[in-house]
Amino acid sequence: MYTEKVLDHFQHPRNVGELENANGVGMVGNAKCGDIMQMFIHVNDDGIIEDVSFKTFGCGAAIATSSMATEMIKGKSVDDALKLSNEAVVEALEGLPPVKIHCSVLAEEAVKAAIDDYHSRKNAEAK
Amino acid sequence: MQRVYLDNAATTRVLPEVIDAMLPCYSEVYGNPSSVHSFAQDAHKAMDESRAAVARALNASSPDEIIFTGGGSEGDNMILRGIASAYKRKGKHVITSAIEHHAVLHTLAAMEIEGLVEVTTLPVDEYGLISLEELENAIRPDTILVSIMYANNEMGTIEPIREIGAVCKKHGVLFHTDAVQAVGHIPVDVQADNIDLLTLTAHKFHGPKGIGAVYVKKGVRLPAMILGGGQERKKRAGTENVPGMVGLATALTLQMERMDDVSAKMRCLRDKMIANIAENIPYVKLNGHPEKRLPNNVNFSIKYIEGESILLMLDLNGIAASSGSACTSGSLDPSHVLLAMGLDHETAHGSLRMTLSEFTTEEEVDYVLDLLPKIVKRLRAMSPLYKED
Numbered sequence: 089m090y091t092e093k094v095l096d097h098f099q100h101p102r103n104v105g106e107l108e109n110a111n112g113v114g115m116v117g118n119a120k121c122g123d124i125m126q127m128f129i130h131v132n133d134d135g136i137i138e139d140v141s142f143k144t145f146g147c148g149a150a151i152a153t154s155s156m157a158t159e160m161i162k163g164k165s166v167d168d169a170l171k172l173s174n175e176a177v178v179e180a181l182e183g184l185p186p187v188k189i190h191c192s193v194l195a196e197e198a199v200k201a202a203i204d205d206y207h208s209r210k211n212a213e214a215k
Numbered sequence: 216m217q218r219v220y221l222d223n224a225a226t227t228r229v230l231p232e233v234i235d236a237m238l239p240c241y242s243e244v245y246g247n248p249s250s251v252h253s254f255a256q257d258a259h260k261a262m263d264e265s266r267a268a269v270a271r272a273l274n275a276s277s278p279d280e281i282i283f284t285g286g287g288s289e290g291d292n293m294i295l296r297g298i299a300s301a302y303k304r305k306g307k308h309v310i311t312s313a314i315e316h317h318a319v320l321h322t323l324a325a326m327e328i329e330g331l332v333e334v335t336t337l338p339v340d341e342y343g344l345i346s347l348e349e350l351e352n353a354i355r356p357d358t359i360l361v362s363i364m365y366a367n368n369e370m371g372t373i374e375p376i377r378e379i380g381a382v383c384k385k386h387g388v389l390f391h392t393d394a395v396q397a398v399g400h401i402p403v404d405v406q407a408d409n410i411d412l413l414t415l416t417a418h419k420f421h422g423p424k425g426i427g428a429v430y431v432k433k434g435v436r437l438p439a440m441i442l443g444g445g446q447e448r449k450k451r452a453g454t455e456n457v458p459g460m461v462g463l464a465t466a467l468t469l470q471m472e473r474m475d476d477v478s479a480k481m482r483c484l485r486d487k488m489i490a491n492i493a494e495n496i497p498y499v500k501l502n503g504h505p506e507k508r509l510p511n512n513v514n515f516s517i518k519y520i521e522g523e524s525i526l527l528m529l530d531l532n533g534i535a536a537s538s539g540s541a542c543t544s545g546s547l548d549p550s551h552v553l554l555a556m557g558l559d560h561e562t563a564h565g566s567l568r569m570t571l572s573e574f575t576t577e578e579e580v581d582y583v584l585d586l587l588p589k590i591v592k593r594l595r596a597m598s599p600l601y602k603e604d
Contacts, residue, residue, distance in 0.1 A: 090527075095527075095531070098524070098527060099531060101597065104596070104597050105596075115599065119559075119560055119561035119564070119600070120560040120561070121560075122521055122540060122549065122560070122564040123521075124599055124600065125599075126599035143597055143598060143599040144597055144598070144599065145519065145520065145521055145598045145599055145600050146521050146524065147521055147522075147523035147524055147527075147540070148523055148524050148527040150521070150524075151524060151597065
């Protein structure tokens with residue numbers, strides 16, 4: 089049911105855990121639906137996502153999409169990371185079963201939520 | 216890699232004796248029982264013997280009370296639709312429980328939309344048991360049927376069937392029980408239990424798939440569900456699945472003969488698993504009744520992690536289990552059974568069911584018990600809901 093790539097990211101998730109020096113944290117999903125994703129980013133002064141990590145409560149696809157999303161935005165500028173689409177995550181995982189597409193949507197939303205948090209913290213500092 | 220099958224509530228391995236009994240029905244005893252010649256007579260004899268064996272196993276008063284079907288879901292559909300149609304003059308009120316199999320719940324929901332029945336769904340307590348008092352209070356003059364499962368497929372709780380049967384008898388209401396998980400595993404006696412209608416299926420007790428039976432007490436009116444020839448006392452047309460009938464009867468007979476030994480062995484392994492998991496994994500909850508429970512059922516909610524990811528990790532290590540998580544059901548909601556028992560969504564998403572069989576060995580159980588805490592620890596380390604103490 090899952091591709092090799094999904095199983096690889098499920099078994100060996102990249103960038104798991106909490107980032108101590110995170111300056112953007114986003115959490116999406118809810119326990120009722122069975123998926124919660126938390127994304128931590130550290131953005132440097134040049135606006136580059138220097139480090140990223142995740143924590144996920146969810147199925148195999150939820151864990152794999154979070155892991156893949158962290159790989160895809162690491163080293164990217166915040167503006168580029170905002171362009172990450174759920175389709176791109178699905179493609180990078182070489183496909184997901186139709187009922188699991190919502191997991192990739194959640195991964196996209198988690199990235200956006202972390203970046204939103206980064207922006208609002210920055211704006212708060214500027215004031 | 217070691218492979219361990221702990222999904223016997225889903226389906227079971229067919230016993231070699233059952234396969235041996237079935238094979239001649241394809242190669243030698245292949246006549247159509249409805250024909251006249253000796254080939255037909257041989258097939259008819261095999262069919263009659265199978266029916267008699269099923270009647271004996273259930274303590275039915277006559278083989279005529281057994282009708283073979285295509286399986287459990289068909290049996291439930293046949294009974295619910297048939298009884299509602301045959302007894303519509305008396306009324307259309309049906310009482311069931313919140314933890315029934317979907318073959319009962321979805322059928323009744325569809326019939327309710329069609330205006331054929333009015334359904335009262337009884338709640339269950341934290342262990343999954345219905346209340347006899349609530350059942351009795353729900354019975355009305357227009358109640359035609361009570362349908363309560365013998366034992367639950369997810370968390371293994373055994374309902375007070377004999378007492379439910381007695382309440383139904385007292386009020387003159389027909390009693391149907393979906394005994395798909397019970398028959399062949401625990402003693403079922405349709406006369407002592409006051410059961411009027413019962414559903415069973417062979418593949419849950421080491422028989423073949425695609426064959427089941429219903430028990431219909433003499434005097435209960437059940438119209439045909441499939442029309443055509445006169446097979447199965449005109450209640451289910453179609454050339455009989457003689458190999459399936461022989462397989463079902465052989466499996467059931469073997470199960471009845473060995474039930475005490477097999478269930479004692481499974482109970483022992485089950486209780487070892489339950490005690491070990493409760494002791495070695497923090498934040499777990501046993502689902503279902505601790506004692507009034509099928510001998511082969513272990514079901515835990517493992518907090519802070521989700522069921523499908525546990526199943527995947529187990530599967531990557533050769534272990535087959537199941538879960539009531541939404542991700543394994545194809546919908547967004549987790550198991551209706553666990554929710555009915557009062558579990559919150561998060562805890563219901565993290566359920567793990569492991570169901571044993573007589574083929575399960577202590578070595579296999581030890582392998583699982585060694586691995587499971589490691590898997591849980593790994594997944595919890597990834598979970599935003601879990602904070603290590």
